[in-house]
Amino acid sequence: MNPVSGAGVPEASHAPMGHVLIVEDDDGLRLLMTRALRESGFRVTTCRSGAEMWRLLPEGGIDLILLDVMLPGASGLDLLRALRTRSSVPVIVVSARGEEADRVLGLELGADDYVAKPFGRPELLARIRAVLRRSVLAPAPATRATETLTFSGWRLDLRSRALVDPEGAAVDLSGAEYDLLLVFLDHPGRVLGREQILELSRARLGSPSDRSVDTLVSRLRRKLEPPEGGPPVIKTVRGSGYLLAATVIRA
Incomplete structure (x- = not known):
């Protein structure tokens, strides 16, 4: 070589x-x-x-x-x-x-x-x-019959991995952010702790006690920032974890 x-x-x-x-x-x-x-x-x-x-x-x-x-x-x-x-x-x-x-x-x-x-x-x-x-090399899971997920005016195309905000603008997601968003969209209304997020997302972000999970959630929340005065899409449940406060529609 x-x-x-x-x-x-x-x-x-x-x-x-x-x-x-x-x-x-x-x-x-x-x-x-x-x-x-x-x-x-x-x-x-x-x-x-x-x-x-x-x-x-x-x-x-x-x-x-x-x-x-x-x-x-x-x-x-x-x-x-x-x-x-x-x-x-x-x-x-x-x-x-x-x-x-x-x-x-x-x-x-x-x-x-x-x-x-x-x-x-x-x-x-x-x-x-x-x-x-977790990135572009990963094939779409064969078990997913849906191609698009919508929530609170947002739209996620599972084929292209493209996220579009309520105004129609594209929002870039890193591989880890995309993976985390899918976890929340698959479990709307359910409180997820750090350990569950790590397990469900397969994210290599350190131990559950590490601030890495909180950091990743914070990054994703900033990208899903609602209009001024609007309710957050991802809520913090003190002492328990995080929750997607939106109805998810599959198409």
Whole structure:
């Protein structure tokens, strides 16, 4: 296998597992991640900075981004914030800072998962596969006969994974946000605790005592913000969990 010798170097073969963009300025770590992913059947493109990332993204075909936090120029978190204003491509943040506050910040800014250095190859691959299962690579569940869910004026197309607000505007959802919304739509009017949300969504967000679930719910609630004075779509039930306060219509 040829080593990674420069930025924007794609794997020649077209692997079926998905196309991962690695944004990492540490040459050694970038090489190790590239080798692990390619040996596991992924197509890989690499770069060393945010500037190079922005040049590569318009080419399309990226299924997931592994984004380091400490990068030359703009930090990974700044890049994530900017990325979320224009794209819903799944992002896994990679950082040497693994404290809860750092993980929560990454998720708050729109990451689909957060991996703390040092990490093992099995964990990295498992997290990548889990995020991809929740994203565009995941086939629509065969058990779903419906194609559209409507609630409080909102519309979710299960085929395209597109969410449209009551005014007709499209709202971008990350893979984890989409997965969480489906959990609430499948259980309208039911109080769901952290453990239930983790189990039902298959989200890899840490332990139920972690603030990661609360952060993800908060992100989704902000995107479902009702008109001024209107009742919230997702309510907090103190000491118990969260509840979708809307009637869901399946079509």
